[in-house]
Amino acid sequence: MKVNGYAATAQKSKLTPYSYELGPLGSEEVDIKVYYCGICHSDLSMINNEWGMSQYPFVPGHEIVGEVLAAGDAVKKVKVGDRVGLGWMSSSCMSCEQCMDGSHHLCAKSEATIVGRNGGFADKVRGHWSWAIPLPDGIDMSKAGPLLCGGITVFNPIILAGVKPTDKVGVIGIGGLGHMAIKFLKHWGCEVVAFSSNPAKKQEILNMGANKVINSRAPEELESIAGQLNFILNTTNVSLDWNSYLTALAPKGRFHTVGAVLEPMAIPAFSLIMGEKSVGGSPIGSPSLTKTMLDFCVRHQIYPEVEEFAMSDVNEAITHLEEGKARFRIVLKN
Numbered sequence: 001m002k003v004n005g006y007a008a009t010a011q012k013s014k015l016t017p018y019s020y021e022l023g024p025l026g027s028e029e030v031d032i033k034v035y036y037c038g039i040c041h042s043d044l045s046m047i048n049n050e051w052g053m054s055q056y057p058f059v060p061g062h063e064i065v066g067e068v069l070a071a072g073d074a075v076k077k078v079k080v081g082d083r084v085g086l087g088w089m090s091s092s093c094m095s096c097e098q099c100m101d102g103s104h105h106l107c108a109k110s111e112a113t114i115v116g117r118n119g120g121f122a123d124k125v126r127g128h129w130s131w132a133i134p135l136p137d138g139i140d141m142s143k144a145g146p147l148l149c150g151g152i153t154v155f156n157p158i159i160l161a162g163v164k165p166t167d168k169v170g171v172i173g174i175g176g177l178g179h180m181a182i183k184f185l186k187h188w189g190c191e192v193v194a195f196s197s198n199p200a201k202k203q204e205i206l207n208m209g210a211n212k213v214i215n216s217r218a219p220e221e222l223e224s225i226a227g228q229l230n231f232i233l234n235t236t237n238v239s240l241d242w243n244s245y246l247t248a249l250a251p252k253g254r255f256h257t258v259g260a261v262l263e264p265m266a267i268p269a270f271s272l273i274m275g276e277k278s279v280g281g282s283p284i285g286s287p288s289l290t291k292t293m294l295d296f297c298v299r300h301q302i303y304p305e306v307e308e309f310a311m312s313d314v315n316e317a318i319t320h321l322e323e324g325k326a327r328f329r330i331v332l333k334n
């Protein structure tokens, strides 16, 4: 099977048309015809080799929605013609403790869609059946791609932290991830406080469902909610004054980061001890939880705000994202 996609050929290169042969289909693999693919910051990190694990040429793209074109003879759960999504992960071993426990996203032998293999900025992509997530009826495929990586990344912490509908919660950083978090938490029933460093986004953020927007660059605004939040989700990857957010937590509150801050986070022990507070993090989420999230999205009509570009305009789309102009997630259409 020949795949036509767009590949980075070197660190920080523009993407150029690139074709490759997929080889024989494994018995547990599926080939997916790509309808739409979102652009995630991780695609940029891999193009730029920020994590030191990029191999070129490679085709980015891991927020894929499409249709199963071919299925190996041992494939379960999905069949040819089914509409599916494929996110950050493309396979897991299916036999380790984590896989047997339903936490396939924590499998040490898992494979990421764009690490050492090719992703979804293409007409086709391959993956293991376990990560080909069936799309619920009625889903808007033109907006669903970003749910497969960015969406599940902010949905999983809500489950992990046991957030209750009666909770008052905070979201730091209202970009691609943060704006999806606001929508989830709003529909969860929570009172949602958004922390943004960009006052120009305030009305948009309120329209997404936030009850209040706090300027994260104004310390007195942060102080005004000291001790009030049961849960704070950080979606930014920059160093912040972590202690002021721990101060904003109510006793027993949980601070959770999905933003991959590269510098160590300075957390004063007393800020945790006195109010029985905790700090945690998580990657994406399991295939099962991804399916649950998609059902929740269809039921409540929760979608990311997307800007659509043609797949052939992928370089323009990447520039738009790099310049910080994306409102709020970009999707490429085949």
Ligand SMILES: [Zn+2]
Pocket: 040, 041, 042, 043, 062, 088, 149, 150
């Ligand atoms: Zn991603």
Ligand SMILES: [Zn+2]
Pocket: 092, 093, 094, 095, 096, 097, 098, 099, 100, 104, 107, 108, 109, 110
């Ligand atoms: Zn495993």
